[in-house]
Structure formats: C-alpha cells, structure tokens
Ligand SMILES: Nc1ncnc2c1ncn2[C@@H]1O[C@H](COP(=O)(O)OP(=O)(O)O)[C@@H](O)[C@H]1O
C-alpha cells in the first residue's frame with residue numbers, strides 16, 4: 001500500500017488544474033462575537049495551499065465547521081474563515097455561499113490560475129455525514145465535479161467516514177497534503193516503540209469518544225493521567241458523588257471495568273476546583289475529589305492533582321497529551337491545564353499534544369509552542385490513530 005503526497009502531484013504539474021483540498025478549518029469561535037479565537041488550524045494548512053497557489057493551481061478548499069445538522073446554519077458559516085485565510089495567504093479568498101450549488105459552481109468556474117476559493121460548510125449538506133453510502137456518494141459526486149485532483153490535508157477529520165474525506169478520493173486522483181503527511185509521520189513514533197516511561201494525559205469533554213482509546217492504550221502506556229470533564233465519570237465509578245459535573249452515567253460501568261483492569265496505571269484527580277455554575281465569575285473552591293458538594297460542578301483539577309500529575313510527567317521519556325484539564329477558556333479554571341502543559345515543557349521527553357482545543361489552550365495560555373515535540377491538529381484523529389484503528393481518510397488515500 002502506498003500513499004502519494006503533494007510533491008507527487010506537484011511533479012505532475014498542476015498549473016491550470018482545479019485541485020480540491022479537504023482542509024480541517026474547524027476553528028474555535030467566540031460565542032458572543034463569532035470571532036475566530038484560534039487560527040492554528042488555518043495556519044496548519046498554509047504550506048499545502050501556498051505550494052498549490054505557487055504552482056498555478058485553481059485551488060478549491062472545502063471544510064466543515066462545528067456540527068450543524070445537515071442544513072445551513074449561519075452560526076457555523078465558514079465566511080469568517082475565508083477572510084482570515086485570505087489574510088494569511090496574502091491574497092483574497094473567493095467565498096462560495098453554498099457548498100455545491102450555483103454560488104459554488106460560479107466561484108469555482110471563475111477562478112484564475114493561482115487563485116483560491118473556499119466552499120461553504122460541508123456539513124450544511126446531509127450527504128456529507130450520512131451513514132447511507134448512496135446519499136454520501138451522491139454528495140461526493142457533486143464535490144468531485146469541482147476538482148481534477150484531490151488533496152486531503154484535513155488531519156483532524158481523517159477519522160470520519162464522511163463524503164469529503166472518504167468518498168471523494170475514490171472519484172479523483174488523490175494525494176495526502178503536507179499536514180496529513182507530517183502528522184502521520186510524527187504519530188507513528190508513538191505507535192512503534194515509544195521510549196519509556198510513556199505517559200498519556202487525557203482530558204477534555206468528549207468522554208465517550210475517549211473511553212475506547214483508554215482501553216486500547218492501557219497495555220501500551222506506563223501511566224495514564226485523567227483530568228478534564230472526563231474524570232468525573234471515573235470518580236463516579238470509584239463510588240464518589242460528583243455534584244453537577246459533566247457525567248456520562250451510561251459509561252460509569254465501563255470506567256469501573258477499566259479501573260479494575262488498569263494495574264494501577266490510571267491516576268485520577270485527588271482534588272478539583274468546584275464551582276456554583278458554568279460561568280467565568282462563578283464562586284468556586286478547591287475540594288477533595290471525593291467530596292464534591294451536590295450543588296457544585298468540577299471545572300478544573302486542583303493544585304495537589306497538578307503536583308501529582310507533574311511528578312509523573314517529569315519521569316516520562318514519551319508524552320502524549322489530549323484534552324484540557326479544565327475549562328481553560330475561563331481564567332479561573334485554567335490553572336490545571338497550565339500546570340500540566342508547563343510540566344510537559346520542562347521535560348526532555350518527546351511530547352505530542354493532540355486536539356484542536358488542547359493546541360488552542362497551549363497558544364491561549366501563551367506557552368512556547370516550540371517546547372513541545374509536535375502539536376497535532378487532530379484530537380479524535382490522533383487518538384484513533386494511536387488506538388491502531390483504520391482511519392477512513394487515510395485508507396481512502398491508499399493505492
Ligand atoms: N471539567 C470540565 N467540565 C466541562 N468541560 C470541560 C471540563 N474540562 C475541560 N472541559 C472542556 O473540554 C473542551 C475540550 O474538549 P475536547 O474537545 O475533548 O478536547 P480536544 O479538542 O483537545 O480533543 C474545552 O472546551 C474545555 O472547556
């Protein structure tokens with residue numbers, strides 16, 4: 001099995017050809033203003049886009065943003081992203097107000113060599129995420145009509161069996177973009193023979209997404225540190241009350257099972273910052289992890305936990321971190337994420353940070369990105385890669 005990459009496509013010559021690029025421009029937006037709060041994912045795709053522009057391709061970029069339900073929804077429009085992408089590329093980006101309709105066709109047809117268009121959110125169309133092969137295929141036909149070749153540079157979405165990721169490459173000559181190639185190269189260092197101790201730190205809010213990963217990683221890792229929104233389902237499994245914290249009740253049994261089989265590798269918080277409400281100015285205190293008051297919710301790991309996690313991290317030779325330790329977007333609940341991130345930067349271990357929000361946290365907290373070995377643009381994608389799963393978007397690129 002081989003995967004061709006962007007250099008192979010460039011060597012064939014792309015001048016005047018329409019190149020459809022699947023990017024992951026799913027950037028965080030400010031809930032009030034709609035402004036882009038972190039443009040890391042836009043920057044990450046620039047090497048691929050710039051190379052195509054310089055080679056004179058007509059570049060048609062497509063992406064999802066958030067999780068709209070298969071119909072247009074203005075709060076998930078990619079329009080602001082087109083503006084930012086244009087600034088970063090130093091040339092205007094033509095924005096199509098639909099994904100495959102009249103506006104999109106006119107936009108693509110109007111491109112001169114070396115120009116870039118961005119289509120509206122792929123997920124405004126049911127066919128993008130449909131489980132029905134025919135429905136996805138019909139949408140993929142429409143998308144594929146906009147390209148003479150296809151580049152997948154959406155590492156953050158390669159674990160999704162979606163039309164733009166899985167079905168379009170079956171319809172066009174296809175290659176991996178620079179970002180996808182680099183991500184896979186780096187992550188393969190963790191699946192081979194990682195230098196030990198190998199410490200994995202997990203947090204964030206997508207609890208059920210990450211439980212399968214824990215299961216898969218347990219035999220491989222030396223230590224698994226769990227914080228963020230997901231720790232409460234584990235604390236509950238240990239028999240503790242968690243107040244109104246994020247909880248996936250139906251996963252408690254699975255967590256109990258994992259804890260029983262973990263041979264002591266799993267470290268959970270011993271203290272948490274518990275607040276009255278999910279709000280930046282909510283009253284809050286540090287409480288024992290087994291003593292969260294019933295009316296409060298845990299929004300960060302506590303200082304004793306940070307110290308324990310930092311001690312485990314300091315021993316590591318290889319580190320993978322996915323998911324913030326708390327609601328780092330609110331300064332009152334950012335200390336846990338900062339503490340863990342700083343502990344990682346102080347080691348000489350090979351460290352990989354995975355996940356849109358984790359990468360955003362590193363930047364938002366003003367940490368030096370170069371102190372990490374690699375900052376991945378994909379959270380779920382990097383986790384599924386480490387799990388050893390077949391990733392639909394990668395499989396679709398193989399010849
Ligand atoms: N204790 C918590 N309660 C609720 N949400 C949390 C908690 N800790 C972290 N989060 C939230 O988790 C989100 C990131 O989760 P996730 O998407 O799983 O991470 P990533 O994108 O890095 O994979 C952040 O927006 C953060 O505010």
Ligand SMILES: O=C(OP(=O)(O)O)[C@H](O)COP(=O)(O)O
Nearest residue numbers: 024026156157355356378379380
């Ligand atoms: O943000 C993303 O994933 P991540 O939060 O796991 O890094 C990707 O854009 C995929 O989005 P999705 O999880 O809605 O398919």
